[in-house]
Amino acid sequence: MGILEVKNVNKRFGGLQALGNVNLSIAENTVHAIIGPNGAGKSTLLNCLVGKLIPDTGSVMFDGQSVLGRKPYEINQMGISRVFQTPEIFGDLTVMENMLIPCFAKRDGAFSLHAIGSVASEKDVFEKAKQMLSDMKLYDKREMHASSMSRGDKRRLEIAMCLSQEPRLLLLDEPTAGMARADTNNTIDLLKQIKEERDITIAIIEHDMHVVFSLAERITVLAQGTPLVEDTPDNIKGHPKVKEAYLGE
């Protein structure tokens, strides 16, 4: 049993079948990539995992519990955190201020859920935010406005903000889209570091095959809303169906 189990998920937009009988199992503590041509249904699938969309049929189980019918923030509290395609940070705030937002949200969420027991002080929350920034090599940039950072650093900050929620499953939708090679390589290194240092499962949608083959342990290829193959990177590279559907060979 994987930490995430998707069974027979279907999703239509009017006459368009965006997802057709999707089955996907993501093993705990692995990096699992989902690839496929534009319009294959990758983002739709991700949206079904985080409560942004509700599948027409099928089930989505996270750690043995159904996510269906739950609100995005509830799914987040279950331990799933998601990084969007375009960085979702507050450009007018400093890096530190951005980092404090999820750290306070985490504390206050825990406070409302378990009102009895100890609650982290404001000082502890600041310490946590500082620690997270130094872990993510952003501490020196804490006073900068987030908008003035490079694309790679914005992504780094956004990932740090997600990690402060202590997710067990991190979902990334094309995290290196539009990045220069140096920023892409930094993002690869960051994700490798996160994988090594934390108990975390990572599901990544990615177009850049260099990123996919640098990180993924399993790869699912989605084509026209349905998984075509799922295998190890080595087997995917040479798979004739994948070459045909995805690499256009």
Ligand code: ADP
């Ligand atoms: P991918 O992320 O693999 O590029 P998407 O999941 O974004 O693909 O889209 C899959 C298909 O569903 C596409 O044909 C897209 O146009 C369509 N689609 C996605 N979201 C919507 C929506 N909200 N309403 C209508 N059609 C949509």
Ligand code: MG
């Ligand atoms: Mg997409």
